Amino acid sequence: MLTFVALASVLLLGIVPEQTEAISIYTGWERHALLGSDVRLSCSFFSWRGTSDDVTFSWTYRPDGSRDSISIFHYTSGQAYVDNKGPFRDRVEFVGNPGKRDGSILIKNLDYNDNGTFTCDAKNPPDIVGRPSSVRLLVFETVPIQAGVITGAIIGVVLGLLVLIVVIYYLMRFLVARRVFSLSVSKHGKKKREGTPARQGPVPTADPTKVKAASSEKKKQESRKDKK
Amino acid sequence: MLLLLLGIVLLHIAGLVLLFVSTIVSVWISGETSTSDLWQNCSTISVGSHCDPGSAGEWIQAVQALMILSIIFSCISLLLFFCQLFTLQKGGRFFLTGTFQILASLFVMSGAIIYTVMSPQWVPDTEAFGYSYILAWVAFPLALISGLIYVILRKRE
Numbered sequence: 001m002l003t004f005v006a007l008a009s010v011l012l013l014g015i016v017p018e019q020t021e022a023i024s025i026y027t028g029w030e031r032h033a034l035l036g037s038d039v040r041l042s043c044s045f046f047s048w049r050g051t052s053d054d055v056t057f058s059w060t061y062r063p064d065g066s067r068d069s070i071s072i073f074h075y076t077s078g079q080a081y082v083d084n085k086g087p088f089r090d091r092v093e094f095v096g097n098p099g100k101r102d103g104s105i106l107i108k109n110l111d112y113n114d115n116g117t118f119t120c121d122a123k124n125p126p127d128i129v130g131r132p133s134s135v136r137l138l139v140f141e142t143v144p145i146q147a148g149v150i151t152g153a154i155i156g157v158v159l160g161l162l163v164l165i166v167v168i169y170y171l172m173r174f175l176v177a178r179r180v181f182s183l184s185v186s187k188h189g190k191k192k193r194e195g196t197p198a199r200q201g202p203v204p205t206a207d208p209t210k211v212k213a214a215s216s217e218k219k220k221q222e223s224r225k226d227k228k
Numbered sequence: 229m230l231l232l233l234l235g236i237v238l239l240h241i242a243g244l245v246l247l248f249v250s251t252i253v254s255v256w257i258s259g260e261t262s263t264s265d266l267w268q269n270c271s272t273i274s275v276g277s278h279c280d281p282g283s284a285g286e287w288i289q290a291v292q293a294l295m296i297l298s299i300i301f302s303c304i305s306l307l308l309f310f311c312q313l314f315t316l317q318k319g320g321r322f323f324l325t326g327t328f329q330i331l332a333s334l335f336v337m338s339g340a341i342i343y344t345v346m347s348p349q350w351v352p353d354t355e356a357f358g359y360s361y362i363l364a365w366v367a368f369p370l371a372l373i374s375g376l377i378y379v380i381l382r383k384r385e
Contacts, residue, residue: 150286154293159300 023047023130027120030136032143033110040095041135042104043120047127053078054125057096057103061088063116072118073105087113110139229384233313236381239374240309240329244302246367247336251295255358256343266292287346294339295364301332302371309378322378329375336368 024046033039043057056076062069072083073092080094088107096104103122107114114137121132256266266288305328312322343361 145286145289148289150289151293151296154290155297155300158297 023124023127025120025122025130025133027133027135032138034143035139035141037110038106038108040104040106041118044102045122047124049124049127051101052125055098056123058121059105060119061116112139115139236377240306243367243370243374246363247299247302250360250363253360256361257355258358259355287342291339291343294335298332298335301328305329316383318383320383322381326375326378329371329378333368333371333375336364340364
């Protein structure tokens with residue numbers, strides 16, 4: 001029985017990790033960049049195996065509206081090879097760190113012809129089964145504002161103003177009520193010393209509405225007294 | 229008294245519903261095969277409908293924000309109405325409720341005006357304004373009247 005369990009566990013341990021091995025490659029979804037600027041296309045991968053010395057990265061480019069892709073970058077055996085004949089000649093630079101599973105490239109001096117899809121494919125032997133990931137590059141003359149930024153800003157500012165007004169209103173009420181309360185307490189104190197029957201003031205609470213009601217009640221009482 | 233109250237609340241809720249429908253349903257502009265609104269452009273090409281996210285211009289984002297703000301303010305004013313109903317002194321006026329409702333109507337008005345003024349940029353001449361746009365314009369006087377009623381109304385009993 002025990003040997004059966006031992007064999008089964010060895011088999012499971014032997015089989016299961018290999019089935020879940022598949023390299024996952026991550027790039028951005030879309031990149032917006034200004035005409036003439038540089039853009040960094042990032043590519044990283046996740047693999048169940050440790051990073052091997054034979055890790056390879058390759059980038060291919062497919063222009064918008066075209067079906068053919070050309071290879072523009074390849075890293076293998078610790079050496080980076082950049083495009084020296086195609087549309088990106090002398091404009092591609094390797095800025096990644098293969099030891100840290102980063103295969104990013106930098107494309108300099110962008111032009112409208114660079115609009116297209118860039119695909120990163122990484123292999124980490126023996127982990128070579130994986131799906132390449134693509135990032136779309138869009139080159140603009142002026143970078144447009146992302147959808148929702150202005151919307152959020154306007155809503156945030158108006159609601160913030162509303163909250164500010166409410167807070168200031170309650171603060172003013174609280175401060176005024178406290179001042180009136182302290183004034184009337186000092187008046188009551190003087191009357192007590194003069195020997196007139198003490199009028200029981202309300203118990204001081206931190207509640208501004210009650211304090212305000214109490215202070216307004218006291219004001220009414222004082223005005224009635226003054227009229228007398 | 230109760231009838232009056234019911235009528236006012238119904239008016240307010242009607243305005244609120246119009247605002248919701250106008251903001252969410254996507255028919256500000258409708259053409260032969262496509263409708264578009266604040267959030268996306270939908271077109272029905274052969275099989276089914278296909279929606280793209282709309283253009284991210286500054287003015288359309290401002291209209292989005294104003295419509296959402298008007299809904300928020302209208303909801304707040306409804307809540308305030310019920311609060312003030314129970315806490316206001318006799319003879320008091322629903323100033324706060326009315327203020328929020330009038331602000332909501334002003335926001336709808338500005339949103340609709342901005343959309344109308346900027347629409348030549350977004351709408352090809354062949355397309356007409358859709359029903360969501362009309363609902364937004366109807367919601368504005370409804371909310372305004374509702375707000376004015378709140379300001380004039382005095383609490384009795």
